[in-house]
Amino acid sequence: MQIGDLSRQSGVNIETIRYYERIGILPKPARQSNGRRSYGPADADRLGFIRHARDLGFDLSSVRVLLALQEQPEASCDDASRIAQDQLEAVESRIARLTKLREELRRMVSECSRGRVAECRVIETLVPPTTGSSGPHAAYDKRPQYLPAMPRQLSRNS
Amino acid sequence: MQIGDLSRQSGVNIETIRYYERIGILPKPARQSNGRRSYGPADADRLGFIRHARDLGFDLSSVRVLLALQEQPEASCDDASRIAQDQLEAVESRIARLTKLREELRRMVSECSRGRVAECRVIETLVPPTTGSSGPHAAYDKRPQYLPAMPRQLSRNS
DNA sequence: CTACAACCTGTAGCGACTACAGGAGCAATA
DNA sequence: TATTGCTCCTGTAGTCGCTACAGGTTGTAG
Incomplete structure (x- = not known):
């Protein structure tokens, strides 16, 4: 072959x-x-x-371990079980995160009245509420502090 | 600053x-x-x-478009709305996919009796059912055909 | 004066592929 | 026989969205 x-x-x-x-x-x-x-x-x-x-959803390093285990039928399968459990937890947390995103996106989409960008909820939702600078090149005042917020990596890895 | x-x-x-x-x-x-x-x-x-x-979860090319739109308050927000809808659909399909994975992983984990690899459900679940070749270096017969199955990209992109 | 933090540029690495250039081999057809 | 066109080969670079690092300059505090 x-x-x-x-x-x-x-x-x-x-x-x-x-x-x-x-x-x-x-x-x-x-x-x-x-x-x-x-x-x-x-x-x-x-x-x-x-x-x-x-x-x-196992990454290749986990796959390597699973393959190695598979070739040792007499070994304990604790490692395999552990890897699977970790993967399960990772999947569960991704689902939780994505579910929140889904809600926010649904709100965005449903509140958009399909008019001008000026009153578009999709855009509005994304504009940070902290600074009041309007228009492309405003330069008003400075404001409080962002919080650390959610972990980065979403679209690629999770 | x-x-x-x-x-x-x-x-x-x-x-x-x-x-x-x-x-x-x-x-x-x-x-x-x-x-x-x-x-x-x-x-x-x-x-x-x-x-x-x-x-x-918007990728940077979508972000670029959204930023450009934001700077044109008089333009129609159809594009923005479309991008948000696409993103919503992408998120929904990721959730659906991950939910299936979660079920399979739960089954794997719950059926593992923590014994030897030989009877480990975690490993067993992963072994393709088509060929009967057992052991590391078996070379028995050839068999039918895999179906296209699920789309690739999971852990990284979706 | 000496640490040390914060900044600078430029480049390479990550994971898991994917694509491409430039070529060789092989089968079927004209 | 020549040509077309498919599959295969190697090696390298690109993808995405960062992140890290090397090796340097600048600024500030003790």
Whole structure:
């Protein structure tokens, strides 16, 4: 089986498969006489495992650990269980955060009356309430302090 | 106001502020005689706007559009509303996806009896069901086909 | 005078891919 | 046989949104 077949079978991009090989999460496969990669069913299994774990939101370092564990059937599965629990907690906190965002976005959208930007709730919601500077180049006064607020990383990582 | 003050006031990292300037989402500020950046309240407003939008999960290209709109109070706010709606939909689909993940993870975790890896549900759940190859280096037979399954990007982007 | 904090520029790193340039090999068709 | 066109190869750079660091200058307090 060559890389294209494996890609179709697993649903994992060819470039991603080569990337996985490069970072050592997939073993270097045998090569055909023409230099092309040759995969067997064990590789397909491993890749399927990786894909499923990635779909569940595990990052690649967790996947590495899970793969290593999988190959030691006699070891205790405490580590695996711990990783899964951590992942569950991470997913739960993402859901909580996104749910709050959803509410704020719903409010924004539902209150927008589709008129001019000047009275648009979407824009208005985003303008910080602290300074009263109106217009593009106002330079009035300074004001209190922002609070630390929510952690950054949302759209990318969570 | 210099960059450190702006950073404290807005809760945005100094490095991030300079990054925003580099990519042109914040204008190049005036400089003091010693070369240090000098900000006014308009900058603080703009940064506050950006931060809030980022907290709501808008990516920087959307933020750019929203900022541009904000500066044209007479324009129609359809674009802003559209962007917010798209974001709302994206958030809703992320929530839906994460909710499914949560269920699968809960099942994994709750069914793990904390014994050996060999009978660990966490690991077992991840092993693809298609090929029967057991053990690290088995090389049995080939099997049907995976379906396209779920879209990739989860932990990073969604 | 000496610390030390705060700032400066420029560049590289993160995670997990994705894309592309520039080439080789191979099968089917004209 | 030549050509087209697909799949594969390597190596490198780009994506997003930061964050970190090296190596320097400036400003302030003790």
